[in-house]
Amino acid sequence: MHQINGEMIIGRKAVQGKEGTVKAVDPSRNEQIEPAFGLASNAELEQACKLAGEAFDKYRETTPEVRAKFLETIADRIMDLGPALIERAMQESGLPQARLEGERGRTCNQLRLFAKVVRDGRYLSATLDSALPTRAPAPRPDLRLRKIGLGPVAVFGASNFPLAFSVAGGDTASALAAGCPVVVKAHSAHLGTSELVGKAVQQAAIESDMPEGVFSMLIGSGQTIGQNLVAHPAIKAVGFTGSRAGGIALMKTAAARNEPIPVYAEMSSINPVFLLEGALASNDKLPQQFADSATLGAGQFCTNPGLLIAIESPALDKFVEGATAALQAKGAATMLTPGIHSAYNKGVAQLAGVEGVSLIAQGKTGDLPCGAVAGLYAATGATFLAKPELESEIFGPTSLLIRCKDEAELLAVAEHVEGQLTAAVHATAADIGAAKKLLPTLERKAGRILFNGFGTGVEVSHAMVHGGPFPSTSDSRSTSVGAGAIDRFLRPVSYQDVPAELLPAALADGNPLAIPRVVDGELVLK
């Protein structure tokens, strides 16, 4: 059982693509893993999109309970895969067992959170304005608003979270919760993991009696199948996590369609960490905390602390000393793919070659074929402000420390950085004045602002924002993690004087779904 056949998923079928084959790679050995996966033709893409389009009207009108149960059943079927899933994901990603087990838990919790979101019904934004038939000069009609799904969503999984940001990850879970069928383009870095999870979703859809096209998963290259998927008229939105170049390519394709569609691309972030003087002077654990966060998952987190910013001081020198020791103790770690490993080494070499940038510390090297060596570099504030290339994300465990001459330069650096997923501030009570000056800038720059921590932990909850201004994402109005992720795939529809027998349950008299609604401008809980 749980065999991997090299198949993609087209509705209720498992299909072996005929446009060539590709194999997954074990990055810890730099060797291919069996079996071969067949690549999709455009006919398969066409079929997946057609089924998704046909499924939409039926799927989006499933009751909250049915849809919530479907999401929970997906979680159950993923758990049913047992160790087979974890073993394959370890092979394909080089990530350790505990991390992948944790990520599996996160993935299932995420599906269950969206089941709760669907049952709670706040996402519908149900709103009713009563008719005022005798109002002068003109009567007011009966108006009722709810949100519905945008339509079928194309999902592109990320290499660095083969479960939580992939086939049944946050994009898929939130799109399905919103009532949108999903067509996944499987990530080539974890094809076997994708097949296992894809079949779990397919199984849950069958058990839950969902319309056939509610879920499909294609295998193919981003340049061909990926681009064609985004260009397909049946697709109405895109969820993507990956590189800046990849995200921008999808944005361009989506904007060039006859009907442009929204793209939610989470792309590039260096996550500035401001080390204020009081914190540097009083928190002995800071160097170790930094080193741990910077090397977590071989530095392959979107929220990795790529940029440290501090004002010159003896306390900063002491931090550098401690960080040096902590980093030097870090062993090399296998990266997700040979391609990511070579891009990392290239990025580090480019950084090291920039005039004014100096190496502070390096982690241990080793003989892993895709092993990333941790690194910390430094430059002055003036250098950073003058050299835009220092803002390029290096995906992996290398950070750059900006040594500012004074507070004004630190604030200038904050104002200079591009949009970010996170911005962290390490501060004590003595730093509150400086933090207050920094905060308005950080609000404009980042989706999440955190104090006395590092951004690498991303809680799946209601108040999380995993998003931020460009280029951290393509759409700062959204989050890809947490309950708010469902809002990305919804649009409002207003019903004016629609007969009672045609009104959706969310808007019916008597509030049969018992959801919060805004009635004549006032929020009513149920």
Next chain:
Amino acid sequence: MHQINGEMIIGRKAVQGKEGTVKAVDPSRNEQIEPAFGLASNAELEQACKLAGEAFDKYRETTPEVRAKFLETIADRIMDLGPALIERAMQESGLPQARLEGERGRTCNQLRLFAKVVRDGRYLSATLDSALPTRAPAPRPDLRLRKIGLGPVAVFGASNFPLAFSVAGGDTASALAAGCPVVVKAHSAHLGTSELVGKAVQQAAIESDMPEGVFSMLIGSGQTIGQNLVAHPAIKAVGFTGSRAGGIALMKTAAARNEPIPVYAEMSSINPVFLLEGALASNDKLPQQFADSATLGAGQFCTNPGLLIAIESPALDKFVEGATAALQAKGAATMLTPGIHSAYNKGVAQLAGVEGVSLIAQGKTGDLPCGAVAGLYAATGATFLAKPELESEIFGPTSLLIRCKDEAELLAVAEHVEGQLTAAVHATAADIGAAKKLLPTLERKAGRILFNGFGTGVEVSHAMVHGGPFPSTSDSRSTSVGAGAIDRFLRPVSYQDVPAELLPAALADGNPLAIPRVVDGELVLK
């Protein structure tokens, strides 16, 4: 008092542009009106954007009460303009006094609605997840989310609503409510009206002690000043109402920026009206209601009923007879500008020239220089399905009736149309079965679905959606009318473990703003 000087508004200054001049035109006489308006240079654009950028942090942190009062003061200052505003708007637009007085009321009500929205605070989406310091395997941090403004917004007014969709119209009101400074590009069709209203906003900003850059208004061409405004790095979102070509040009500019920004363009809609058999047979007033809606404001409504769809029947023949009589009784009406008038005539001629399209009825002609003659044309369902050019919006009082051979063809026509602002269904109890089949398609196609009415009235309320799939707007996730319009200019920010003294009031312990908040996943009213 209330003199018109030909000036634009740069923060607290009134400035006469030096890049040439332009005059408004009275379309009822086809003659220019004094005075000459000076056109902006890039230096003035730069200054307006710089001030807006500088104002943002201060303006967005004004208290709800201060910001709401500012919006209400704008409404008061507009009313203070008295008859001078209405007279100038009549001259510039050719629209009658009662219509413009009504539109002024709508504009002020809209500002007051957004004052209420700001005080209610639901738009902030305040959300709190409590810290769980003892949770295993990892503690949960304290997470709090609120929405903040995107940043300065560029607003492009519409020709057809010189008050309600212009300088202090829905885009400006909702952007200011969201905490975003606004830079308006004044519409060349009503420059004097714009100056009067712009100075009322400026006056309100001064009285309310707002930061200088909270509002500016530039005069210039769309191709130069308009495009440069959208391209300016300080601008973070765009509100536009106008033509499809104009909207698409702004979308392209916004997407090509180093930092792409959202464009909310309301563009092109032909607003299909489905006349089902029971309604045709029983509602004698339908022909007159149609003719009144089609010719309202010389047909210059975004929600004008441009497309009628019905199944062949004796009742349809009778409707056509009645509509013919009703339209023939309609006099020609002055259009907004000579350019719109000639575009209308060109559009009608193109429609009339399409093979398979026949003229049913025309309104009266007259000797108005910019007078629009009402018209009704007809084609079969098969012709409509075969000829995409029949979907082009004709801005003005001309509609096309699609005569379908059966219900299947009617449903095919519904599925064939592009995205719309509105879709109307005329139905009696006997038509409920057919309406039920139609509804899912209309939900996918339109932002507002209405029964037994025409879409030309757009209520300013909580449950209104004035938006819809492309090409009716550039972003189906939004509405440009009603309380929801504020959501267009907001983005979420998450605060993790942020010290109490740095938290915004919306997220503070004890809920000092007394706003609804989601606390640990549950909605709490205050």
